[in-house]
Amino acid sequence: MRKRAVSMLDVAAYSHVSHQTVSRVLNNHKNVSFKTRSKVLEAIKELGYAPNLAARALSNGKTTTIGVLSYNSTLFGPASMLHAVQNAARDVGYAVTLATTKGVNEIAISAGIKELVQSGVDGIILITPLTRGNQISKETLSGTPCVIVEGESLKDIPSVNVDQLTGAQKAVEYLITLGHTNIAHISGPSTWYEASKRREGWKKALKNAGLELGPLEFGDWSANSGYRAIKEIVKGSNATAVFVANDAMALGVLKALNELKVKVPTEMSVAGFDDIPESEFLIPGLTTIRQDFLSVGKLSLELLMDRIEKRTRDSFHIAIQPELIVRKSTAPLITKR
Amino acid sequence: MRKRAVSMLDVAAYSHVSHQTVSRVLNNHKNVSFKTRSKVLEAIKELGYAPNLAARALSNGKTTTIGVLSYNSTLFGPASMLHAVQNAARDVGYAVTLATTKGVNEIAISAGIKELVQSGVDGIILITPLTRGNQISKETLSGTPCVIVEGESLKDIPSVNVDQLTGAQKAVEYLITLGHTNIAHISGPSTWYEASKRREGWKKALKNAGLELGPLEFGDWSANSGYRAIKEIVKGSNATAVFVANDAMALGVLKALNELKVKVPTEMSVAGFDDIPESEFLIPGLTTIRQDFLSVGKLSLELLMDRIEKRTRDSFHIAIQPELIVRKSTAPLITKR
DNA sequence: TCGATAATTGTTATCGATAACAATTCCCTG
DNA sequence: CAGGGAATTGTTATCGATAACAATTATCGA
Structure with a gap:
């Protein structure tokens, strides 16, 4: 029973070459004859040699x-x-x-x-x-x-x-094309980069369409925070659509709206961001922005x-364009008269 | 501008001791006088020294x-x-x-x-x-x-x-106490350890209560597979409750039942396994088994x-007991007469 | 004060690879 | 067939830490 693992020297001895040659074979140096290379490779296989990565790291940094x-x-x-x-x-x-x-x-x-x-x-x-x-x-x-x-x-x-900004903009623009004019936003924490970009996108889309900003609430990405935020929005405004900064919070939104007996999408359209695997299976299926992680x-x-x-x-700097996924949580605005 | 990072020798030189003493300080050897220890520590801080882990690894394995x-x-x-x-x-x-x-x-x-x-x-x-x-x-x-x-x-x-088996058993036993007698199961892939244990738990609970096995379907842990499996179950049996091997599949189950207009929990009780963060916010909130990951x-x-x-x-071998979390997706059996 | 023992410090070898350089072999040309 | 350059192989130093052992200094009791 051998105590120490086989090292490069063992391989060298076994194949009658210097350890440097073994090293060369391992690192695919060009100037090694076919014959010695195969000899060494065989020895490596025979002895079950594997290089010691710590030694290698120490040596070449x-x-x-x-x-x-x-x-x-x-x-x-x-x-x-x-x-x-x-x-x-x-x-x-x-x-x-x-x-x-x-x-x-x-x-x-x-x-x-x-x-x-x-x-x-x-x-x-x-x-x-x-x-x-x-x-x-x-x-x-x-x-x-x-x-x-x-x-x-x-x-x-x-x-x-x-491209968070464009992604958010797409979602909100879609809500606008559905006829919504009072579009709320539930943002992520203000310190997060993604959150601020998505918020910007929401603002930009509304501004481009000449609409006023809808109500804005902040969450912490959790479903629970979305649950709370939408209740504020429903209580304090008459928004007909909400763009939620991620799908987890949107989940909480759907739950709260269900409890409040606000029907989605007929009375309130909901759009998320992320397209987590669950989104497709929410009730109703969540319209969202897919990020190709x-x-x-x-x-x-x-x-x-x-x-x-x-x-x-x-x-x-590379920017990847996200994709709008339309499902059942968004619908055209029904104008009350 | 120094090229190489500071090494133990630099610290040794700076503090007028041998590198071995520096090593001893670093490794908290007991036999180092307070005076030299603090001298070395100061030098380390002064020079911004950090040990080279590759060298250490090579040396002590x-x-x-x-x-x-x-x-x-x-x-x-x-x-x-x-x-x-x-x-x-x-x-x-x-x-x-x-x-x-x-x-x-x-x-x-x-x-x-x-x-x-x-x-x-x-x-x-x-x-x-x-x-x-x-x-x-x-x-x-x-x-x-x-x-x-x-x-x-x-x-x-x-x-x-x-303890997957006991967890599954708890869930199914709870369904039994609610009066259900025809309890289906949607299992995970047959090659998975957890899946087989949860399946065993389901069987055990039914057997202990003197009930016959309900319909059994297999999924792949995904929501989509749960969606398909429950449709089979609804079509082919009159089960009134289903124990689903994980929450993701349960999500698909809820979706499918919603589409089929089978009301949860009144017409069908659903219990899952995992207690993922989403479970609480599903509609209805999912009764499940919480694993303390x-x-x-x-x-x-x-x-x-x-x-x-x-x-x-x-x-x-350590076994951790999971916990039954009762939410709204399970309800007593309403006996039709 | 001496010597024994413990506490502290230093010296050298070693881990297993690559780098740099030296030496050998091969092959081709004139 | 000598000589030069390329291709191949070998030798030695090095990376930066710990291990093992050696040497020195303190400390204490008789």
Whole structure:
């Protein structure tokens, strides 16, 4: 029973070459004769050799690991992107280490970044809702390449974003074409980048149509907060449609309206944002904006790999267009007379 | 501008001690005088030193990293457990690297484990639905400590499980106390451990009450599969209650019943399993079984740390009791006469 | 005050890979 | 067939930490 795992030297001895040659075979150097290469490969298979990644990392300064910093990986969006990133990373031979922040403030994010930098990752993907205030100092990154996902674009740092503003605008414009003129909005927390963009989109669509802003409430992305917010809106206004900043809150909205005996969509149209898997099966099916999280995840990894491997790219900030999914929770305004 | 990051030798030079003493300070060895310790600590702070983890790993064979292998981290359960594990790991100074499997078969799982082992993790948490067939060979683990979460208990490998059988039994027993005698079940995929346990619980409860088995359908955990399954059940039987193996499928069930104009709960009682955040806000609120994923995650990490640090423990297999959450989707049977 | 023992500090070897450079072999041309 | 350049292989140093052991300094009781 052997105690230590087989190392490169064992392989070298077994195949009667130097360990350097083994290294060359492993790293696909061109100047290795076919004969020795196959000899070495056979030895590797025979002995069940696997390189020691710590040694490699120490030697060449690369860990072939990327870090993902996420706010709350339980939410559908972050979880999907994490999944996509992880899959894409594996395909290019990179491991993924995960870190999560407790809050969305600058301190928590910096701490998370430091944690990852210290662990030696080759690059970082930030799935954190950075807003303007949250500048990432070069200090904390200390040279580690980085890509921002779903956060305010900074000039030096590549980013991948779903075009939140346009997405929100599409949803509200759709409500407008249905004849609604008093359109409320339930926004996400004011500190979140996505929330502010969606709010902007709502405003822009209304302004473009020459309509006044409808009532505005703030939630915290949870169904419960949507539940509470819509009750305020119904009580305090006569809005006939509501654009909700995410599907989870929209779920709470549907629940509250059901309890209040306000019929959806005939008395109130509801549109969400995200297209979570549940949306299709709500009662009624939720009209919403679909974000292609998988593409976002995949693209962000591509950008990061470019950075890590010092490739340059013209597209520094990538915006993905979301898609309007029309279901049964929205309907033309019935004019009362 | 310094090129290389500061190393232990820099700290040693700065504080006029040997690098070994610096190492001792870092690792909290007892035999370091207060004076030198503070001198070194100051130097560390002054120079902004952070240990190189690759070097440490190479030297002592530990990476202070654990691996989590998950089936599909987008699902609520795995995502929650991953989150809990990651938090708990950070608290004890461990990093988390993530791997995902494409399938639930033995080959895919083994591949995932190998990937993690090769990356050098100190321990592995398996959030994969292991069934009997899926034996983990000692070979693939090659000595790496491992904990199974939500999978069939193997004698050698510690595990943390929610008591699926009892949970399912509780749900069905509750339906029985409401007077239902024809209780259907929509199960998860037959290869999944959780699915088979929940199916067993359903059978056991019915048997204990002297009732016959109701209709049984299989889904794939998705809302859509629940949607289809309940249509079969309604068409082919006169069940008055259905126990659905997870909340996502229950969502589809509610949708289908709504379309079929079967009233819930008066004409059909529906109970789910998981208590996802949405469940409370479904229409009607879903009666379900709550699994404490966070505790499961935390406990599994504890078990793993015991293994890594060679502590022994009497409780090798831990079972957590789930909780029945009664909401509005279940009601007493109205006897037609 | 001496010596034994404990507490503290230092020196050298080691982990397993890659980098840089040196040496050898091969092949082709004049 | 000599010689030059390319292709192939080998040797040694290095990455930055810990392990093992050696050396030095404190501390205490007789």
